[in-house]
Amino acid sequence: MSLKEDLANAGKAALVGALAFGMATAPAHALTKSEINSLSYLQVKGTGLANRCAEVVGEDTITPKAGARLVDMCIEPKAWAVEEEIGRAGKTEKKFVNSKVMTRQTYTLEGIEGSLSNDGGKIVFREEEGIDYAPTTVQLPGGERVPLLFTVKELVAKGDGPAFKPGFQMGGNFNTPSYRTGLFLDPKGRGGTTGYDMAVALPALQSGEEGDDELFKENNKTFDVTTGRIEMEVNKVNAEESEIGGVFVATQLGDTDMGSKIPKKVLTKGIFYAKIE
Helix, strand or coil, X not given: CCHHHHHHHHHHHHHHHHHHHHHHCCCCCCCEHHHHHCCCHHXXXXXXXXXXXXXXXXXXXXXXXXXXXXXXXXXXXXXXXXXXXXXXXXXXXXXXXXXXXXXXXXXXXXXXXXXXXXXXXXXXXXXXXXXXXXXXXXXXXXXXXXXXEEECEEEEEEECCCCECXXXXXXXXXEECCCCCXXXXXXXXXXXXXXXXXXXXXXXXXXXXXXXXXXXXXXXXXCCCEEEEEEEEEEEEXXXXXXXXXXXXXXXXXXXXXXXXXXXXXXXXXXXXXEEC
C-alpha cells in the first residue's frame, strides 16, 4: 500500500471517532466570531482565546457562488496520537497511542484562505495562504517526544456535494514540509545550506572509506516534503454570517531530523471554522 493510500485510509477510519470527539470536547463557553472580535487585546491576553476557533451557531445551508472564497479558516487541534508498534502475545501490531502536546498555545492554524470551485457538482477548496503551519511537539506516554509541522499547506479538499450544510464532508491531501529548515545546525555544526558538510569531531570517518557509510544519513541533510491528508465534516452553518464550523481528523508524518531518521505517523483531531466570502 502506498503512503498516500495509507494516510487516506487512516483518516477515513478515524473520522467517525473525531466527530464524536469534537462534539464531546466542545468548550462550554465557546465564543462566536463576532463576540471574539468585540474583545480588546487585554481581554484576550493570557486567556488562551487566541488559540481557539470561533463557534458557529445555526444549521442552515450555503451554496457558494462562482468566484467564492473560503477565508478566515481556523483549524484547532484537540487531541494527538502517534502510531507505535505495540507488542502483545508475542506479536507486534501498529496502533495509535494517545499523546500529550508539549507546545504552548501556538499550534492552531489561523487566517487560512483559498478558492472555492465546483467540480462535477461538488465543492473543491484549494488552500492558498495564511498561517498554515505550526511547529508542534507531542509526548508519548513513555516520555519520547515527537516533533511535527502541523500544517495544511497546498491542501486540495473535495466535498461530497454542492452546498455547505450539516453533514457535508470534504477531504484531500496536503504537503508537509520539513520540520527544520536548511539553516538549522545540528550539534556537530552540520546543516542543509550552511555549516559543515561532515562531523568535524570525527574527520577520520569522512575520508571516503567505509566509515562514511555509517554517518551518511547524519551528514547528508535533506529537506523532506511528505504528504498528509485531512477529512472534515461540517456540523454548523450560519447563512446570515456566511460561517461554517465542524470537526476534522488529519494524518501526517512527523519530523525526519533532516533525513536521518524514519518519521512517525501522527493522527490529529479537532475542530475548524471558516467563512465564505
